[in-house]
Amino acid sequence: QHNGPATEAAGAGSLTSSLPTREGWWTPFFFFQGFWLTPQAVKSVTLVQARFQPRADDIILATFPKCGTTWLKALAFTLANRSRHRVIDDKHPLLTQHPQDLVPFLELPNRALHLVGELEALPSPRLLSTHLPYASLPFGVGTSSSLGCRIVYLCREPKDVVVSMWHYYKKIRPDFLIEFHKAFELFFEGFSLYGPFWEHFLGYWNQSVIDPDRVLFLKYEDMMADPTKHVKMLAEFFRVPFSEDEENAGVPEEVVKLCSFENLKGLPVNSTGKADRIGGLLMENSSFFRSGKVGDWRNHLTEEMANKLDCIVQEKLKGSGLAF
Numbered sequence: 001q002h003n004g005p006a007t008e009a010a011g012a013g014s015l016t017s018s019l020p021t022r023e024g025w026w027t028p029f030f031f032f033q034g035f036w037l038t039p040q041a042v043k044s045v046t047l048v049q050a051r052f053q054p055r056a057d058d059i060i061l062a063t064f065p066k067c068g069t070t071w072l073k074a075l076a077f078t079l080a081n082r083s084r085h086r087v088i089d090d091k092h093p094l095l096t097q098h099p100q101d102l103v104p105f106l107e108l109p110n111r112a113l114h115l116v117g118e119l120e121a122l123p124s125p126r127l128l129s130t131h132l133p134y135a136s137l138p139f140g141v142g143t144s145s146s147l148g149c150r151i152v153y154l155c156r157e158p159k160d161v162v163v164s165m166w167h168y169y170k171k172i173r174p175d176f177l178i179e180f181h182k183a184f185e186l187f188f189e190g191f192s193l194y195g196p197f198w199e200h201f202l203g204y205w206n207q208s209v210i211d212p213d214r215v216l217f218l219k220y221e222d223m224m225a226d227p228t229k230h231v232k233m234l235a236e237f238f239r240v241p242f243s244e245d246e247e248n249a250g251v252p253e254e255v256v257k258l259c260s261f262e263n264l265k266g267l268p269v270n271s272t273g274k275a276d277r278i279g280g281l282l283m284e285n286s287s288f289f290r291s292g293k294v295g296d297w298r299n300h301l302t303e304e305m306a307n308k309l310d311c312i313v314q315e316k317l318k319g320s321g322l323a324f
């Protein structure tokens, strides 16, 4: 890491000019409020922090990238909207819209002023998503008071995250040329988009310990092991618990099925076509669905790499109560 001058070519001008910067991925990242961001993301985050007006009934889905955002969006949308959209219905929005498009991101590289306005126009209660670390959430979202929004945080075993991340960048970025072992090293050093990942995890984890009614902390692996239990937990957290009739009719299980990796991956809206979701980068809809497995790292990491990452994770999370 070094303090280098931000270039105009980097795209965010004066905002990034005083920030530490480092190269290694497809573009230089900047160290902003304790996290690594692209210059465009610095701009977007700054804008959202200045302009976004949280509401007490907002629900925020927060994730570190590649921890299961798409899945959480699908589940949350289905649960929160099931009075409007029956789960078993051939007109359910998930059958024709990508989960990424059903829950908007707070920050995005293309989050221009008018798009912050679009968030304002959404009816309450809003369902929003973010990759922002806890400490960088716009004022009011993270506030520990009755005015603060509720937050669901989903994290994932870091070895699977780095594998998922590398494949994703390979697929969506023609300018992403680095080999897996190099990406692994950068990730291990805490240098990745929105990294260090351990700081990201800990920010939400610590808050979930202090304020469990407001911050629900989930792990991808636990959700995969018992999705029905988690669907019920989420419904309660969203204050739309399943009624006895719904339970008897198997609605929780239907939500699990509708949002399952196999089902979503196979839908034409998710398996074909492309969209520009971040501004200037057309990506295939299928890039959000790869293998959807726990433990795929075994196919990509040597034993040495796995031990190395396990050690740093253990060291960084030590004493927090969070473990993988």
Ligand code: A3P
Residues within 6 Å of the ligand: 063, 064, 065, 066, 067, 068, 069, 070, 071, 074, 160, 163, 164, 165, 167, 259, 260, 261, 262, 264, 288, 289, 290, 291, 292, 293, 296
């Ligand atoms: P893999 O690359 O390991 O397959 P994100 O949505 O945060 O970008 O995370 C993407 C990861 O979640 C990918 O992991 C993807 O396959 C997986 N995923 C997407 N939809 C899923 C679903 N419905 N259930 C479980 N995993 C899902």
